[in-house]
Amino acid sequence: MFDLQSVISDTGVRLCLDCGKCTVVCPVTRYDAEFNPRRIVQEVLRLNGRSPVSDTIWSCISCNMCMERCNYNVKFTDFIRFLRYKALEEGAEIKYSHGGAPQTIMHIMAHRETRQDRLNWLPEDIKIAKQSDTAFFVGCAPYFDVLFSDLGVSTIEGTRGALRLLNHAQIPFTLIPNERCCGRDLLLTGDIDGFLTLARANIHEFGKRGIKNIITSCPECYYTLKIDYPKFLEDWDITVVHITEIIAQVIETGELTLGKLEQKVTYHDPCTLGRYSRIFDQPRSILASMEGIEVAEISDNREKSLCCGASPWAHCGTVNAQIQKERLAQAGATGADILITACPKCQIHLKCAQKNAESNDVCQIEIQDICDLAARSLLPQEVS
Amino acid sequence: MATPYIEILVFACNWDGWSCIEATANLGVGYPASVKVVRVSCLSRIHAGLILKAFEFGADGVMLLGCESGRCLFGVNGEYIINEHEKARSILKILGMRQDRLVLVQLPAFSGQEFVMQVKNFIVEIERLSASRRAKITDPEPAQDIAVLSQQ
Numbered sequence A: 001m002f003d004l005q006s007v008i009s010d011t012g013v014r015l016c017l018d019c020g021k022c023t024v025v026c027p028v029t030r031y032d033a034e035f036n037p038r039r040i041v042q043e044v045l046r047l048n049g050r051s052p053v054s055d056t057i058w059s060c061i062s063c064n065m066c067m068e069r070c071n072y073n074v075k076f077t078d079f080i081r082f083l084r085y086k087a088l089e090e091g092a093e094i095k096y097s098h099g100g101a102p103q104t105i106m107h108i109m110a111h112r113e114t115r116q117d118r119l120n121w122l123p124e125d126i127k128i129a130k131q132s133d134t135a136f137f138v139g140c141a142p143y144f145d146v147l148f149s150d151l152g153v154s155t156i157e158g159t160r161g162a163l164r165l166l167n168h169a170q171i172p173f174t175l176i177p178n179e180r181c182c183g184r185d186l187l188l189t190g191d192i193d194g195f196l197t198l199a200r201a202n203i204h205e206f207g208k209r210g211i212k213n214i215i216t217s218c219p220e221c222y223y224t225l226k227i228d229y230p231k232f233l234e235d236w237d238i239t240v241v242h243i244t245e246i247i248a249q250v251i252e253t254g255e256l257t258l259g260k261l262e263q264k265v266t267y268h269d270p271c272t273l274g275r276y277s278r279i280f281d282q283p284r285s286i287l288a289s290m291e292g293i294e295v296a297e298i299s300d301n302r303e304k305s306l307c308c309g310a311s312p313w314a315h316c317g318t319v320n321a322q323i324q325k326e327r328l329a330q331a332g333a334t335g336a337d338i339l340i341t342a343c344p345k346c347q348i349h350l351k352c353a354q355k356n357a358e359s360n361d362v363c364q365i366e367i368q369d370i371c372d373l374a375a376r377s378l379l380p381q382e383v384s
Numbered sequence B: 001m002a003t004p005y006i007e008i009l010v011f012a013c014n015w016d017g018w019s020c021i022e023a024t025a026n027l028g029v030g031y032p033a034s035v036k037v038v039r040v041s042c043l044s045r046i047h048a049g050l051i052l053k054a055f056e057f058g059a060d061g062v063m064l065l066g067c068e069s070g071r072c073l074f075g076v077n078g079e080y081i082i083n084e085h086e087k088a089r090s091i092l093k094i095l096g097m098r099q100d101r102l103v104l105v106q107l108p109a110f111s112g113q114e115f116v117m118q119v120k121n122f123i124v125e126i127e128r129l130s131a132s133r134r135a136k137i138t139d140p141e142p143a144q145d146i147a148v149l150s151q152q
């Protein structure tokens, strides 16, 4: 599908040889001296496809911090993705986290014959349009909450919150009962065939229902559907919006007014929503519109936001845990009661670090989804 | 119509679980050839990821065969596997594959007859599930469609 020489020229990585600036901002390099974006490029150019590159290619967490720093517009994360694709082709084995369960779920979901039963979390109060060309794309939250039940995560609360906000704003939407995973984690680990099978299954579902617009609350799904699907698939003409874009807009026009909650919060920009998708202001304006909510900005915010230490469910280790610990400490330092995020995966990764902390120096701040918080402000308030 | 070939993977713990498999040979009671047994040191070495992997690779059913509560050689007493079993069952349900394709069987040591009976019943149950799944696949829409849910 790709060849090394054209990937080298398309991504522009030759420029890295005389540079290395991003090494300073890369959170992985900070905790793992073995990992260095420029050195990876050097090694690849030296070997020139003759033998496989080192295992360090699996350590990149795709946080896109390097792209923020790079003066030459080098597409380093695309380059890493290609190296992984090639490594898989050459028989490399991925060190899957969580026993490989997420990948297995994605592969089973990809089957044409899969008929999921994935809407059991839907409460009665949420109203779904009988027919609409706008679909809400749920993402993998129903699976996450089972798989990571030991961590006490409830990412579906964020989804429920998002749907309640849409109901309040009177924006009609439908749901896709047999929606598949967007495939982002397969794409990031170089499993492009797996990714494409999922994408095609989704397109089939959308087509069958005449879907023209998609709203989603998961930044990973958002970016993948909006940016990657059109890159990989012809005839993709569905508009994709993130829930925070819509909600911020209806708040601005006065079509939705959020309620009151007395809480001091800090906001964590998920990499895929912030650096990748440039959605920095909308979540902040949602928070600002809520009476009683005090927002304390975290030290590394917006473009400089520190990643939650995520991995595409592979090669997760002590480096990831250290990044998570650092991010949690930054959140704790704001004095906020709650760390608000807009991504289910950030929630899982940060809670994992909290739960598996071996010492008591990991900040145990409460973590909550932005839509969950916003929807809760609309509940009838208890009168004290 | 020929009965479909139902592939069953059994994860048997090295102790009471495996003793049941050995007992079938000693007693001369056979079980269908489509039942493959994988011997593991303890069921606590099996997690949801591995169980689901068996399904990804085409197993029709998975049986976790281990010691009865209180008999675990490592003192784990099934706590870990009970949790993983529950998780994997919930995932199978969401995937629409039916949770009864996975069972946890805890038997006294050397229960050869009992194992054969259970595995045969399991195959019958899976044949039934597979038939209803095939019917569902030819059905253009999933059973749980949004039209039946609350409407705006």
Ligand code: SF4
Pocket: A013, A015, A016, A017, A019, A020, A021, A022, A023, A037, A038, A066, A069, A070, A071, A072, A073, A074, A076
């Ligand atoms: S990605 Fe950009 S900043 Fe990093 S080494 Fe290459 S050229 Fe320099």
Ligand code: SF4
Pocket: A022, A025, A026, A027, A028, A029, A037, A059, A060, A061, A062, A063, A064, A065, A066, A067, A076, A077
């Ligand atoms: S994407 Fe993040 S982890 Fe990967 S090289 Fe760039 S800065 Fe480092």
